[in-house]
Amino acid sequence: MANEKDSLTDTAYRRLEEDIVTLKLKPGEAVTESRLTEEFGMGRTPIREALQRLSWEGLITIRPRLGIVIAEINPADFARVMEARHGLEVLLAGASSRLASRAERDALRSCADDMRSAAAEADVADFLRLDKKFDEIVATASCNPFAAKAVGPLQTLSRRFWFRYLGEADLNPAAWNHVELMKAIESGDEKIALEKAEELMQHLRRQAAALVASID
Structure with missing residues (x-):
């Protein structure tokens, strides 16, 4: 039960x-x-x-x-969420590239393939579901439940901001950055995984900063 x-x-x-x-x-x-x-x-x-x-x-x-x-949405909070999320995501990417099981690496490859398809079909809702799936695979593969629990709410808030203010306009760049990170983690190359995680976080932080600037 x-x-x-x-x-x-x-x-x-x-x-x-x-x-x-x-x-x-x-x-x-x-x-x-x-x-x-x-x-x-x-x-x-x-x-x-x-x-x-x-x-x-x-x-x-x-x-x-x-x-x-x-909850209400304050666009200025997007930048604050990304600032808090940044370091945790890089940590999890590096750990998961070292520690992921074969099944988890296979799941990342499949998720990357599906995310490419979602972007090609301009399916924002499916992209977000796959982004959630990606986060969950990495959370488990990293073997660090403390970092995973801390970053989870920030990931969800980020998805909400992204859907509200970016959506289809950022779909292909966002999908590309996610797929590159998944490929790096799946390959087991920690150095590249750290670089790709940094690139994804910088992309999202630039988007958040541009959003705040457009409102100011």
Whole structure:
């Protein structure tokens, strides 16, 4: 029963996270547990546990007796998120290039192939799902659960900013940088993996800085 409950919670979390990242649930929108249980066809427990996780990640605010509110988006925060994320991503890329199993390297190759296809088809939603998959493979392969847990919420927030302000305009450059990093990790070349992780983070930080500058 514990495994079944965990599976339902994970399913609820993934669906809610995607709906928030892709703005199906809009910034500032109020939702209720009862609405979500009805829409998802689930009991209250997995929904509640998924909401608690999303609250910890900063994607929602839970207000007792007032309901659940989807977090607002402040474009200036994109640069701050990327500043915090940068070093952790480089660390995880280097560790995963050394420590990934054969199965994890194969999964990265497959993910890279699928990401190329998503970019070729201009499928932003599929790209974001594959980006999430990539992050999860690296989190496991790095064998550093502390860094992985710290960076997870920053990755999700980044995806939300990216979808809101960049999306299709940055799809091909973003996909290319991700694919190059996956190839480097899969090959086991730590030096190249560190370089490609640095290039991806610099790309996203430039995008974040340009966004802030356009608003100022």
